[in-house]
Amino acid sequence: MTAVAGGLTPEERLLKETVREFAAKEIAPGAAARDEEERYDRSLFTRMGELGLTGLPFPESVGGAGFSYRAWTLVMEEIAYADMAMAVSLSVHILSQFPVVTWGSDEQRARWLPEMLAGRKLGAFALTEPGAGSDAAALRLSADRVGPTEAPTAYRLTGTKIWITNAGEAERYLVFATVDPAAGAKGVTAFLVEAGTAGFRFGRKERKLGIRSDTASELIFEGCEVLVANRLGEEGQGLRIALSALGEGRISIAAACCGLAQAALDAAARYLTERRAFGGVLAEQQGLRFMLAEMAQRVAAARALTRAAAEAKDRGEPIAEASSLAKWTASDAAMSVTTDAVQLFGGSGYSREFPVERMMRDAKGAQIYEGTNQIHRLIVADHVLMRIKGE
Amino acid sequence: MHIVVLLKAVPIVGTERLGPDQRVQRGQLEANGNDEYVLEKALKLTEANGGEVSLLSMGPASAIDALRKALAMGATRAYHVQDEALAGSCIRGTVDVLVAALRKIEFDLLFVGADTSDGLGGVVAPAVAARLGLPYLSYASEIRASGTGVSIDRLSPTGFDVQEAASPAVVMGTQLLGEPRYPSLRGIMQARTKETTTWSLADLGIDPASVGEAGATTRFIGSETPPQRSGATVVKAPPDEAAAAIVDFLATRRLI
Numbered sequence: 001m002t003a004v005a006g007g008l009t010p011e012e013r014l015l016k017e018t019v020r021e022f023a024a025k026e027i028a029p030g031a032a033a034r035d036e037e038e039r040y041d042r043s044l045f046t047r048m049g050e051l052g053l054t055g056l057p058f059p060e061s062v063g064g065a066g067f068s069y070r071a072w073t074l075v076m077e078e079i080a081y082a083d084m085a086m087a088v089s090l091s092v093h094i095l096s097q098f099p100v101v102t103w104g105s106d107e108q109r110a111r112w113l114p115e116m117l118a119g120r121k122l123g124a125f126a127l128t129e130p131g132a133g134s135d136a137a138a139l140r141l142s143a144d145r146v147g148p149t150e151a152p153t154a155y156r157l158t159g160t161k162i163w164i165t166n167a168g169e170a171e172r173y174l175v176f177a178t179v180d181p182a183a184g185a186k187g188v189t190a191f192l193v194e195a196g197t198a199g200f201r202f203g204r205k206e207r208k209l210g211i212r213s214d215t216a217s218e219l220i221f222e223g224c225e226v227l228v229a230n231r232l233g234e235e236g237q238g239l240r241i242a243l244s245a246l247g248e249g250r251i252s253i254a255a256a257c258c259g260l261a262q263a264a265l266d267a268a269a270r271y272l273t274e275r276r277a278f279g280g281v282l283a284e285q286q287g288l289r290f291m292l293a294e295m296a297q298r299v300a301a302a303r304a305l306t307r308a309a310a311e312a313k314d315r316g317e318p319i320a321e322a323s324s325l326a327k328w329t330a331s332d333a334a335m336s337v338t339t340d341a342v343q344l345f346g347g348s349g350y351s352r353e354f355p356v357e358r359m360m361r362d363a364k365g366a367q368i369y370e371g372t373n374q375i376h377r378l379i380v381a382d383h384v385l386m387r388i389k390g391e
Numbered sequence: 392m393h394i395v396v397l398l399k400a401v402p403i404v405g406t407e408r409l410g411p412d413q414r415v416q417r418g419q420l421e422a423n424g425n426d427e428y429v430l431e432k433a434l435k436l437t438e439a440n441g442g443e444v445s446l447l448s449m450g451p452a453s454a455i456d457a458l459r460k461a462l463a464m465g466a467t468r469a470y471h472v473q474d475e476a477l478a479g480s481c482i483r484g485t486v487d488v489l490v491a492a493l494r495k496i497e498f499d500l501l502f503v504g505a506d507t508s509d510g511l512g513g514v515v516a517p518a519v520a521a522r523l524g525l526p527y528l529s530y531a532s533e534i535r536a537s538g539t540g541v542s543i544d545r546l547s548p549t550g551f552d553v554q555e556a557a558s559p560a561v562v563m564g565t566q567l568l569g570e571p572r573y574p575s576l577r578g579i580m581q582a583r584t585k586e587t588t589t590w591s592l593a594d595l596g597i598d599p600a601s602v603g604e605a606g607a608t609t610r611f612i613g614s615e616t617p618p619q620r621s622g623a624t625v626v627k628a629p630p631d632e633a634a635a636a637i638v639d640f641l642a643t644r645r646l647i
Contacts (some may be wrong), residue, residue, distance in 0.1 A: 010456065010459055011582075013456070014456070014459060014579050015576065015579055017460075018463075018579070051575065052577055053576065056576055060580075065577055066580055353629075
């Protein structure tokens with residue numbers, strides 16, 4: 001239950017209830033075991049596909065379910081409430097489709113999207129490299145033209161991506177490479193690459209602190225030939241394509257953080273009403289009630305910013321600043337609320353027998369991926385200064 | 392084949408509260424759990440054999456959310472009997488209203504859940520069948536429908552009995568029919584455009600004084616909170632330890 005539940009349409013309310021019930025019944029029960037075993041359960045992704053979650057925020061004209069982006073944030077919240085790792089996997093799957101919806105040709109959409117929208121093929125978004133994290137324009141994965149420079153028939157990809165979520169499990173990769181490393185941002189180009197393409201393999205699997213049931217691995221390209229039909233957009237449009245999707249991705253992760261924080265808050269509140277000390281339940285201690293209230297405050301604030309960003313996207317407004325504010329605030333809220341939840345659980349909170357330590361580990365990554373929270377400060381400051389200059 | 396499913400919007404299970412008038416408060420409502428099981432079966436039968444599923448519900452305006460969910464699960468249309476004069480209806484009043492509504496709908500089969508989580512009477516459905524002069528097949532763990540009739544497996548102490556009837560007929564189903572599906576997201580969007588017909592008592596030709604609290608044949612006398620139970624031992628431990636603790640507890644009392 002949340003502090004503010006109003007403002008949703010009947011469809012959004014039904015969506016939220018449906019996903020909550022599904023997540024509680026099918027995703028939450030195995031979350032601790034999957035984390036312990038670092039095991040991705042593909043059958044859960046398939047189930048999400050059967051429900052229609054894997055194509056939810058896309059228009060019906062491309063085969064999506066036609067829900068608003070605000071509705072998508074409800075889904076993310078509910079899935080992350082049950083298991084943050086599964087929410088991140090689903091978020092990246094959606095993220096990897098956005099550019100195809102926005103920038104793909106009709107032929108590319110028809111070929112690439114249906115299986116992904118239906119949840120039969122899992123997607124990944126391959127931007128990060130050993131030498132290009134926050135500074136995405138510095139990427140070095142090379143795309144060498146095959147055939148005439150003006151009209152290449154294919155590209156040969158050579159280089160390495162790291163920290164690619166869903167890697168190994170996913171069939172479909174949106175890969176950003178450069179046709180000219182010297183050209184910086186202007187050389188970056190997007191490609192659609194299927195697992196199993198010759199010259200494309202997986203390297204080391206990351207051993208993570210949190211969201212451990214979600215895979216993240218290296219992608220290794222050794223002269224992997226990709227036909228020109230699989231180039232998304234034009235040469236040099238890649239960075240714009242990547243950044244355009246990241247706004248949506250950030251709102252999505254912000255929503256997941258709200259769900260994770262809400263789960264920690266609810267778990268802590270429940271514990272305070274059950275655990276007894278000094279002749280009463282912990283919930284009678286004013287100092288602890290203050291902590292609980294502050295946790296609720298952070299969750300509510302994060303949710304308000306996240307919904308505001310999603311509503312801005314639904315209205316077709318620019319979302320760079322709003323999505324940065326939402327993602328930075330919500331991931332900080334998740335980190336702080338889950339840490340406080342561990343504190344309120346005391347010794348039990350530090351034990352892997354209880355779920356809050358996992359939530360705390362799961363929260364940390366969100367302050368780093370989808371743009372570190374330091375990058376988001378830069379983006380917000382840029383917008384503040386642009387407005388002043390514009391006066 | 393046209394199957395009508397009776398669906399009641401009940402207070403969300405676990406949140407039921409008595410209001411100051413000592414009646415069950417009807418704030419946020421959900422579809423009665425047992426009704427969703429027969430709806431699931433109705434959807435499966437029409438998906439396999441062709442046909443449509445309609446919903447019939449008597450309830451306040453807030454019942455629309457429960458109907459919307461059932462439409463999103465796949466029902467074709469909904470009939471919603473809604474009238475302020477219906478508040479406080481007894482079982483007889485409810486039966487009058489449902490019978491009047493069903494006389495306006497042509498159907499082959501009427502499916503009903505075993506009982507409702509708020510009323511627990513379990514007699515509305517047989518009363519409706521009796522009033523309509525239709526066969527009543529109850530406690531179905533399986534339902535097979537053809538164009539002309541229906542046969543069910545009726546739970547019995549030794550297994551099940553097979554019962555058959557010609558259409559139209561009323562079938563009461565159990566949870567053994569199988570887990571209800573989740574509403575599909577496409578279904579949620581489509582539910583917006585599905586036909587929902589709202590009927591008032593006037594539409595059904597029913598005198599408001601004959602139903603609701605005014606026409607109720609049963610009366611509320613009073614209510615009391617059950618006395619606090621004491622001495623319960625709650626075992627909270629991992630499954631293996633909990634099982635061992637319970638076995639020890641029973642063994643020390645020579646119960647096992």
